[in-house]
Amino acid sequence: MEESKEQIGTKNAKLRMLSALEKTLGIVTGALKIAEVGRTTYYEWMKHDEVFNAKVKAMDNLVLDFAESSLMKQIKEGNHSSTQFLLKNKGKIRGYGDKLDITSNDETIKIHIDLGDKS
Numbered sequence: 001m002e003e004s005k006e007q008i009g010t011k012n013a014k015l016r017m018l019s020a021l022e023k024t025l026g027i028v029t030g031a032l033k034i035a036e037v038g039r040t041t042y043y044e045w046m047k048h049d050e051v052f053n054a055k056v057k058a059m060d061n062l063v064l065d066f067a068e069s070s071l072m073k074q075i076k077e078g079n080h081s082s083t084q085f086l087l088k089n090k091g092k093i094r095g096y097g098d099k100l101d102i103t104s105n106d107e108t109i110k111i112h113i114d115l116g117d118k119s
Contacts, residue, residue, distance in 0.1 A: 016034075017045075018055055071085070
């Protein structure tokens, strides 16, 4: 069965929208402007087109990769806040973080020490 002009137009609009989302790192408002797609149309596609929805959701990893790259760049540049952030969130297994877990007789005892804001 041959696609209608409307189906072809919708398919092309979805491709433009996916490309625009990639360019804006998932920022919908900017992508809508670039792709010239209405917000309501976009959310209808998200709701009713599982393939389109999955492709949009897959871009979340692109955004996280970008943010992690930026974080690592800041750490390499000596940004101590970025280093602290990374250690608090990914270094918990080595004892970094806001919480200290102590185990006694196979029972976990949790102690929370609030160091307050030093700024």
